[in-house]
Amino acid sequence: MADLIPIAEADQQAIEALLDTVFGTDRHQRTAYRLRDGVAAIPDLSFAAVEDGRLVGSIQCWPVALAADSGDRVPMILVGPIAVSPLRQDVGIGRALTRRAIAVAQRSDIPGGDSLMLIGDPDYYGRFFGFGAERTGQWRLPGPFEPHRLLALGSGIPMQPGHVGPRIGATAQRRLAGDARGS
Template sequence: MPLSDVYRDAVEHLLDRVFGADRHARTAYRLREGVDAVPELSFAAVEQGTLVGSIQCWPVALAGDDGVTYPMILVGPVAVSPERQNVGIGRALMGRAIARAGEAPLMLIGDLDYYAQFGFDASRTGGWRLPGPFARERLLARGAAPDRPGMVGPHR
């Protein structure tokens, strides 16, 4: 179901449970500052009236060192209730968001071991900079993401 159909407090509670209450200090949150999630790419998994998973996607852009701006979609956070992990909810949410995104370039900060199954890799992100600390090997992209150096930030 669309994430917008779920109470915002329920989403925040799920994210706190999965990522911790200090999650707002992470670099990924700086990439989302001042922009809203893309409603048509953000979904919820609900079982018997309870939110058990969510995915949000955000408009970002690479401000290329070449002076060109390259719009992309930041995928995440992807959260699944600890009691319901490893049963395919996260994979289903990712599959739906990717299918709806079509050919749009996607990026995320995450584990290659998991996100490779969805076509993400680090082959084009080596020159990207972020507004905070991050592990280079966790900066992943798929689709037509630009293979250029530059700074990633919110796209308004």
């Protein structure tokens, strides 16, 4: 199995090449990319999978928010992109990366750690991680998306209409709750 390391320790050019391979060189036009315009990935929640010194997968998480029609602003975390080398798919690398990001987010004090969202396959993300579309039906995004693929997980997920977008000015890295307690 691959070793999971902080994404900052991985070769950034290799990550970009992997993302191009998995999602195509036009990936920056997708709605999920528009959700993270102008913000940096959250280092504590972004990981690389490495086998024998070679990058085989990556996950990045981003600070976003729901600007609710009521005027509330709810911090959330966008999970993804999750990319695994085509030569190493179907061996659990993507699941391991996703589980790690979810676990770290849920035990952290990062704003939105209890409100994770992604755009993805509802069968896969529901079966393996518990993501669902039950609370996202009234959300608007900055680009086209299939509503059944807009998924969320966590106790803080808002169930109200509003626009999801980048959380500009968010502090990308916060101390983990365990670190703050000295554990």
